[in-house]
Amino acid sequence: MTTEKPGEEQGHERAVPGPDTGGVGPRLNRRKFLQSAGAMAGASLLPGSPAGAKAASALTPHPTSEAAAVPVRLRINGTEHTLTLEPRVTLLDALREHLGLMGTKKGCDRGQCGACTVLVNGRRINSCLSLAVMHERDDIVTIEGIGQPEHLHPMQAAFVRHDGFQCGYCTPGQVCSAIAMLQEAQRGDVSAATPDVRSTRVILNADEIRERMSGNLCRCGAYPNIVKAIESVAKNGTGERG
Ligand code: FES
Numbered sequence: 001m002t003t004e005k006p007g008e009e010q011g012h013e014r015a016v017p018g019p020d021t022g023g024v025g026p027r028l029n030r031r032k033f034l035q036s037a038g039a040m041a042g043a044s045l046l047p048g049s050p051a052g053a054k055a056a057s058a059l060t061p062h063p064t065s066e067a068a069a070v071p072v073r074l075r076i077n078g079t080e081h082t083l084t085l086e087p088r089v090t091l092l093d094a095l096r097e098h099l100g101l102m103g104t105k106k107g108c109d110r111g112q113c114g115a116c117t118v119l120v121n122g123r124r125i126n127s128c129l130s131l132a133v134m135h136e137r138d139d140i141v142t143i144e145g146i147g148q149p150e151h152l153h154p155m156q157a158a159f160v161r162h163d164g165f166q167c168g169y170c171t172p173g174q175v176c177s178a179i180a181m182l183q184e185a186q187r188g189d190v191s192a193a194t195p196d197v198r199s200t201r202v203i204l205n206a207d208e209i210r211e212r213m214s215g216n217l218c219r220c221g222a223y224p225n226i227v228k229a230i231e232s233v234a235k236n237g238t239g240e241r242g
């Protein structure tokens with residue numbers, strides 16, 4: 001014997017209001033409604049139907065559109081290089097993938113860590129945020145142009161002397177950034193840590209260095225010794241312990 005109430009079926013499913021009943025459609029429950037709606041949607045996706053063709057087109061992976069490669073001349077560490085690059089290639093990828101200059105590191109690839117810092121016309125930039133084609137007439141210096149193992153730049157020597165690194169992944173970017181930062185301070189550029197922004201003479205204490213180097217992250221947390229290394233070069237230009 002059934003105990004169904006009017007408008008209900010077994011499974012405690014409530015009837016869906018019908019469009020023209022003004023209330024309960026007696027033979028259409030939610031499950032049937034969803035089943036029929038799904039069937040209708042599926043039919044519209046059948047091959048040959050306009051909606052199906054449109055949906056299939058949206059789902060079909062299109063080949064990646066490739067921009068035409070163009071010749072690019074880059075002056076890096078004093079040497080001219082002619083490359084053929086798509087305009088969307090970043091300076092970082094041009095250095096690493098096309099020129100094999102692996103000293104410049106890719107950390108975040110989105111301008112947040114500073115691992116990719118290089119010098120362009122003496123200024124530090126994040127090479128992951130800059131397109132190679134934008135630098136045709138620029139003078140680019142990477143860590144390979146800063147120093148070599150047998151002939152370290154004073155900043156590199158200071159990092160070694162003050163133990164300013166652990167894994168070393170951030171170090172090329174830190175060194176490039178620190179070199180440019182010293183020049184900025186010498187020019188009198190102020191920072192958020194400069195007590196008197198009207199002053200043309202910047203005293204590079206630890207607070208100034210931390211603020212000015214805040215764009216270069218170190219995952220190993222070698223910051224105290226990085227600051228000491230930079231401070232020592234700022235004081236005597238050689239990185240000797242002061
Ligand atoms: S890799 Fe360029 S800022 Fe992180």
Ligand code: FES
Pocket residue numbers: 164165166167168169170171217218219220221222
């Ligand atoms: S030394 Fe490892 S990330 Fe800085």
